[in-house]
Amino acid sequence: MIPSQALVALADAVGPEWLRTARANLDTFSSDGLPTHLSRPAVAVIPGSRDEVFRILRILHHFRIPFVARGAGTGLSGGALADEASVLIVLTRLNRILEIDADNRRAVVEPGVVNARLTAAVEPLGLHYAPDPSSQTACTIGGNVAENAGGPHCLKYGVTSNHILALEVALPDGGLVQLGSPGGEPWGLDLVGLFVGSEGTFGIATAITVRLTPIPSAIRTLLADFTTLRAAGEAVTSIIAGGLVPAALEIMDSNCIAIVEESIYSAGYPTDAGAVLLVELDGMDEEAVASEARQVQEMLASGGARSVQLASDPEQRERLWQGRKKAFGALGRIGSDLLVQDAVVPRSRLPDVLEQIGAIGERYQLSICNVFHAGDGNLHPNFSFDGSQPGLADRVQRASAEIMHICIEAGGTITGEHGVGSDKLQYMPLVFTADTLDMMSRVRQVFDPHDLANPGKVLPAKACQQP
Amino acid sequence: MIPSQALVALADAVGPEWLRTARANLDTFSSDGLPTHLSRPAVAVIPGSRDEVFRILRILHHFRIPFVARGAGTGLSGGALADEASVLIVLTRLNRILEIDADNRRAVVEPGVVNARLTAAVEPLGLHYAPDPSSQTACTIGGNVAENAGGPHCLKYGVTSNHILALEVALPDGGLVQLGSPGGEPWGLDLVGLFVGSEGTFGIATAITVRLTPIPSAIRTLLADFTTLRAAGEAVTSIIAGGLVPAALEIMDSNCIAIVEESIYSAGYPTDAGAVLLVELDGMDEEAVASEARQVQEMLASGGARSVQLASDPEQRERLWQGRKKAFGALGRIGSDLLVQDAVVPRSRLPDVLEQIGAIGERYQLSICNVFHAGDGNLHPNFSFDGSQPGLADRVQRASAEIMHICIEAGGTITGEHGVGSDKLQYMPLVFTADTLDMMSRVRQVFDPHDLANPGKVLPAKACQQP
Numbered sequence: 001m002i003p004s005q006a007l008v009a010l011a012d013a014v015g016p017e018w019l020r021t022a023r024a025n026l027d028t029f030s031s032d033g034l035p036t037h038l039s040r041p042a043v044a045v046i047p048g049s050r051d052e053v054f055r056i057l058r059i060l061h062h063f064r065i066p067f068v069a070r071g072a073g074t075g076l077s078g079g080a081l082a083d084e085a086s087v088l089i090v091l092t093r094l095n096r097i098l099e100i101d102a103d104n105r106r107a108v109v110e111p112g113v114v115n116a117r118l119t120a121a122v123e124p125l126g127l128h129y130a131p132d133p134s135s136q137t138a139c140t141i142g143g144n145v146a147e148n149a150g151g152p153h154c155l156k157y158g159v160t161s162n163h164i165l166a167l168e169v170a171l172p173d174g175g176l177v178q179l180g181s182p183g184g185e186p187w188g189l190d191l192v193g194l195f196v197g198s199e200g201t202f203g204i205a206t207a208i209t210v211r212l213t214p215i216p217s218a219i220r221t222l223l224a225d226f227t228t229l230r231a232a233g234e235a236v237t238s239i240i241a242g243g244l245v246p247a248a249l250e251i252m253d254s255n256c257i258a259i260v261e262e263s264i265y266s267a268g269y270p271t272d273a274g275a276v277l278l279v280e281l282d283g284m285d286e287e288a289v290a291s292e293a294r295q296v297q298e299m300l301a302s303g304g305a306r307s308v309q310l311a312s313d314p315e316q317r318e319r320l321w322q323g324r325k326k327a328f329g330a331l332g333r334i335g336s337d338l339l340v341q342d343a344v345v346p347r348s349r350l351p352d353v354l355e356q357i358g359a360i361g362e363r364y365q366l367s368i369c370n371v372f373h374a375g376d377g378n379l380h381p382n383f384s385f386d387g388s389q390p391g392l393a394d395r396v397q398r399a400s401a402e403i404m405h406i407c408i409e410a411g412g413t414i415t416g417e418h419g420v421g422s423d424k425l426q427y428m429p430l431v432f433t434a435d436t437l438d439m440m441s442r443v444r445q446v447f448d449p450h451d452l453a454n455p456g457k458v459l460p461a462k463a464c465q466q467p
Numbered sequence: 468m469i470p471s472q473a474l475v476a477l478a479d480a481v482g483p484e485w486l487r488t489a490r491a492n493l494d495t496f497s498s499d500g501l502p503t504h505l506s507r508p509a510v511a512v513i514p515g516s517r518d519e520v521f522r523i524l525r526i527l528h529h530f531r532i533p534f535v536a537r538g539a540g541t542g543l544s545g546g547a548l549a550d551e552a553s554v555l556i557v558l559t560r561l562n563r564i565l566e567i568d569a570d571n572r573r574a575v576v577e578p579g580v581v582n583a584r585l586t587a588a589v590e591p592l593g594l595h596y597a598p599d600p601s602s603q604t605a606c607t608i609g610g611n612v613a614e615n616a617g618g619p620h621c622l623k624y625g626v627t628s629n630h631i632l633a634l635e636v637a638l639p640d641g642g643l644v645q646l647g648s649p650g651g652e653p654w655g656l657d658l659v660g661l662f663v664g665s666e667g668t669f670g671i672a673t674a675i676t677v678r679l680t681p682i683p684s685a686i687r688t689l690l691a692d693f694t695t696l697r698a699a700g701e702a703v704t705s706i707i708a709g710g711l712v713p714a715a716l717e718i719m720d721s722n723c724i725a726i727v728e729e730s731i732y733s734a735g736y737p738t739d740a741g742a743v744l745l746v747e748l749d750g751m752d753e754e755a756v757a758s759e760a761r762q763v764q765e766m767l768a769s770g771g772a773r774s775v776q777l778a779s780d781p782e783q784r785e786r787l788w789q790g791r792k793k794a795f796g797a798l799g800r801i802g803s804d805l806l807v808q809d810a811v812v813p814r815s816r817l818p819d820v821l822e823q824i825g826a827i828g829e830r831y832q833l834s835i836c837n838v839f840h841a842g843d844g845n846l847h848p849n850f851s852f853d854g855s856q857p858g859l860a861d862r863v864q865r866a867s868a869e870i871m872h873i874c875i876e877a878g879g880t881i882t883g884e885h886g887v888g889s890d891k892l893q894y895m896p897l898v899f900t901a902d903t904l905d906m907m908s909r910v911r912q913v914f915d916p917h918d919l920a921n922p923g924k925v926l927p928a929k930a931c932q933q934p
Contacts, residue, residue, distance in 0.1 A: 190657075190663070217710065284759075
């Protein structure tokens, strides 16, 4: 469905070896980790420089061909998928770190730089890039910008938008615009904040100026186990109510513990626990962090924790984190398909909502396993299943939608960090009024008047034509 | 210049006693604290409810009359000034706190609620509203939203935009739109972040959902004095380089110390010092904060501080802060006019830029006194002068412009927290390209297609018609 003239021009722009049209090659790009959403693009083009990105966009604009930008494809919301009418622009070759300015704590990177690679590059300078999605060894900064990605340590350090200072953006018509400035502006129209989280519907960030953060010199990691998931949720509420802001507060339920402990990633979590809670405290003063850790230890004990382990050296810490970090890997091993849901509830509603999720699992006869950023109220109920079993994928889909609805009813929202993509589109009118969605569409049109950049994602189609 | 039909309709909307047309009444509203910018509105209208705001905007839209929304008029950038062709909408009567939700740590307020009054209202619940502009006993939350206001403690807690969850907005055509949701969204199009800092050019926030923050239970305040301003600036750089994030890091130079100590606000600052540095550390753990304070004390001592005072009880703290908090009051007493400038430089450039500012003062034979948020690199060079002296205001203006240019050259920017308003308009093209300014104008037009809301502020006029 892509005109051959356009294909010729694209091949000319990037070199024929970086234009993929064969079905087998395109299959690689048909998923972004969400098994219920698959879509093969018409064509994939893999530019090797920012100039090539601009050239591609000018060609597509000329032919009015829609496009989807893709990083590592770990988004889990169907946001990075293109259909037969669209061109997929894969940005993984734009993987250069362009500048590191340790004095002013910032770096300029291309969108395809892998999150963990940036941190590795600045580590010798005592710095790191703070937002740490669980996929950080694979996902790219460009994808993080598109999704305003979170991660376990975003409880204390803030999500991606708090760490992006400036953007060079390739507009859908092939034009260039600079948003923000390297100092970051706390004033005026925040177009950087507007672009971050726009899920590829505004254009393509071709150079990203990020804030770097000092590596904390003092860290304490605690693992508490509880007989019930409710008690773990209540412990989180009480820590936050006490005013402390741990670097991370992560819960895994008994299903998750069992799966982790049966896997090669066994972390020594107690398999008879209802839930484990991982708490991390960090800072620049050894005594200060140690004192906070003692305070949390007391809170956990008085909150009914059966036991609390404290790790203060890197090896012990690594072990306590291992189960959490590898939970998705372990889950992936027990079923051919894994659906990771993503929703947010007010922290005070965590215990109730978790019980309701348990009940939904029973009703649909599905095993749901919860591993999540408890400090933010950001839930990740996971379904491991075999998609080839008749009707099963559909049942998972319905249970998942029901979970979304109870989260919204509890005063929560539809995604914490994976984005809306195509998966959550149906829920947008439950969170925003038609007028607000209309306003969003019209703001988007300023950047993309011809609806070429990832159309049909994030915003329900035709929202702007609504009365 | 306002048609009489419009005046009749406005009087009908708010009641005749809340429509001000007499010159004497309008003079009250001709300044927002910046002596070099004065402008009397054609009319001031003072609505008493959100409904009245919507009614006013529908009338003005019908007649295509531009308007300026005004809170307490403490903005210092000329942003809240209206001219003879415009209606000033004064929002101080919309001063109700509509809802306090301590569990979920949020409150809903009308725009005219005074910043410090919100904190006072939630203090019994152990909470406060964190952004604390120096004008917090007078300025309103609506004004804070418009300007994305900062304050001494924003170094650790973030500026206004980090504390606004949702907005009900009256659009310039009298329509209503809800931005965000009470949970705050870290995903999707951040229209709340876009509105915050738009300086009244998008519409009027009629209900503001703010985040509340626990009051820190442990606080340590330190005052260090240095023989030179450079040494104080370097101490700031070293504290930040060490990775600590104090709640506040404030510097006052020798001119400022002298003025404070000669005033009734004397705080006991050493008058022979080149500068004093105020450092505040806070948190929820007594031992942790005490330990961090010891670390800072050592840093200050090794950074050449002549003496370091430590306050750990509220009275001592109050005294150390007194000079800082009352500095503007003291400055106001020595000249009939006070120009407070506002610019930002990379922290590492602080010592150099401060010296350059001193040189500019000498060259223009003006006494400049610096009191500023050193942790953010946010400078406030102040000029106290007698505006009636021939040529003096002009000299102050030129010296001030020169300071702006050296800050921009140092990689800084034109405002830290007071906004662009009309005062900084001329510098916008030095920070942003024409394409970026054009993009900003077009985004603004989505909200205000007829250019009625505070036109000619923030964005250079006709930016969108530029090639």
